[in-house]
Structure formats: structure tokens, C-alpha cells
Amino acid sequence: MVAVDTYPTMAEAAGALAEGSRYLGGGTIVMRAVNYGDQSFDRIVRAAQVDRGVGSDAGGIRIGAATTMADILSAPDLVFLHPVARSIGGPAIRNMATVGGNLFAENPYGDMAVALLALDAQVVMTSGQSQPIESFLADRDHARGIVGAVIVPRVDQHAFRFRKVSRVKPKGVSVMSIAANLRHGDPRVAFGNMAPVPTRARGAERALAQGVNDSSITAACAACTEGLQPADDALASAWYRAEVAPVHLKRLLLNEGAV
């Protein structure tokens, strides 16, 4: 059985986290684990006051960790993230699932984290410490504390692309998801469900650094699985994922076909 301790603020909840406890955000990950008898924790920690706001920040747009996918869909400043939020779950899940929780969502979930990785977001803990999302994701199993917010640098909305490959529409989990920020000179390409955590496709980024044209697209697709470690699951085999990743990346870069 699970004990539940509620603290006034997220910072106080962070101070109360210990071995065997999990922080409850929207519930879509933690309550599911409770229902399935997860024995790795016996205490839920939560906060009465949570950060559910979207606003401007010196570094870009600040999204509170408790902001839900539905909140993103109603935020005009986050228009570029609307296709990402819309691709996650059905309406009820979008009313519950949070941005902070998505950073911890294991495969085949976590599409928002893929987008935030391509956007070079910063992850801000309630302690005030901040780190790039790439290193945060790589070490998320050992994360200490509670995520308070993510900060998304200002982005040219036309340069940002996202596509989720799923077998069922409109709602289905990812075979893979791809996000790209095709800014000039320093592009980002990130894959979800192609490695244990959302991962940058550095080979593709290198190829696209000279700009997006026919030859750089060909080179990017040829190099896109470099550094990825796709796995077999019930949706697709690792072999299939590696074979079709260049196809889906090419469609994303050419902006063609239905998402």
C-alpha cells in the first residue's frame, strides 16, 4: 500500500523526497504504477500549489512543470507546440498529463520531451538549478529533486517541425517521433522511441548545418540513425525502426505527407 504526503509547495515536496518515494504530477505515470502494484515506491509526495503557468522569461518562454497538454493547446505563445500536445493521448489524458511528467515518460511515450530536446529547452528544478534538457534526459533515472519548469528559447515557428509515427490515428503511441529545429547553421534533430531516452541525431544535424537542400537532406537521412539504439517492442522491431527512420525524417524535412 502507498502513503500520500501533500506539501504546500513543490519546493517543500522536493525537500521531502527520499528513497522509495515518487512525486505525483498529473498521475498518468505514477497512478498507473500504483494500479499495477509497482513495488519500487511506497510513498507518493505531492504539492498543493503547483506551477501551471506559461509566461515570458529572459531565456524564452517559461512553462511550469504542472502545465498540462490541454493548457499548452490553449496557450497562443506555444502555437509551435500545439501539434505535439495534440498528438499525445486522447482529450482526457491531455487534461491530466503534464510537461514535467513527460520528461520522465518511458518509451513509447514522451513525445513532448522529444520536441523540447529539439528546441534546446532548459530544465529548471524547484531548487533553482537549471540544466540543458539533453543532459537531464540522459541522466533522468538519477534525477534529484522535482522539475519546476522548462524554459524554451524563442524559436522561429517555421523552422520547427514535429511528426509522430503511430499505427493508429488519431490516438496511438509512437513507433517513433521526430522533432527538428531547422535554424540556420545550428540545427537540431531529435528522435523519440529510437533509444532509451529522447536522443539527438547528430549525424543528421551535421549534414543539415549547411542548410536544408536536396543534397543535405540525402546526407542527413543517410546519417540519421548514427548514435541511436532502437529496440524491439510490441509496435515494431528495432530493424524496422532503423529502416524507416530515414524515410520519416525525409518526409519531415520536405514537409510532405500527412503527419
Next chain:
Amino acid sequence: MTKKPISFMLNDAEIGIFVGEGAPLIDELRRNAGDLTPKQGCNQGTCGACTVLIDGVPHLSCITLAETVDGKRIDTTGGLAGGPNLHALQDAFIQGFAAQCGFCTSGMLMAAKALLDANPNPSRDQVIEAISGNLCRCTGYEPIVDAILAAAARLQGRAV
């Protein structure tokens, strides 16, 4: 194991119950509050059978921590009918054979109610999107989509 007292509005009735620590809302609604209309399906937030409205917004009661609804309003299929008069959605589901085994039906009805409350005149695509989190293994969805559109038309006073 301590129990926590909470009170909330359940379909226009104010109720107070003691909920178990860590208990999901669906268990407390069914076993403790006596409302058997939300159905327990996958228990992992995938099937939508347990959909209820919390303050008017669809939530999955199987992955909602029960104690978090203290002070809120919950609507379930149990509150849809007014006495002997079925809600237009319930009527349309019956008329259109939109329920076969019926297990998904109460979740479908709540997802549809949330849609029609926010958007009384939805397109077919908007209906499909609104019930995209609710699985049905019997109907193939078409009768359900048709029924929701028929209910919307009736509520708007339009011919179907």
C-alpha cells in the same frame, strides 16, 4: 492504513467519504460512493471506460488520485438522465445501436457530453477526436459517432 475524509459534488449531490491513501478515484466512486456507472477497464489510462468529468473537464478516474477531488464537482453517467427522461446522448445511443456490450458506453457518453458542453455543433472530425481516448471493440465507432452527431442536432433543435 489511514483514510482521508473528502467531500465533493457527485452529480448534484454533495457527498463526504473516507478515501484510502493512494486509492484511485474509480475505486472510491464505485465501492465507496456507490456510483457504479464509471467502468474499470484497463486501469492504466488507455481505454477511457472510466472517464468522468472533474469540474466539467474529462479525466480518467482510474489514474486520478481520489483525495485530489476534495472540493470539486464530479459528473458521471449516473447523473445524465433527469428522472425517467434519458439525456439526448443516451437516447441517441439507444436509437442508433451505439452500444453493444456496453462496457465503453459510459465513458463514451461522458467524453461526448464534455464535447457538446464546449461545442454544441461539432463536426464529424471533432467528434472522432473527442472520443479518440475511448476504446470500443464492438461497434467499429461509426454508430457512436453518428449517435453523438444526432444528439447534438436534437439538443440544437435541428432535424438529424
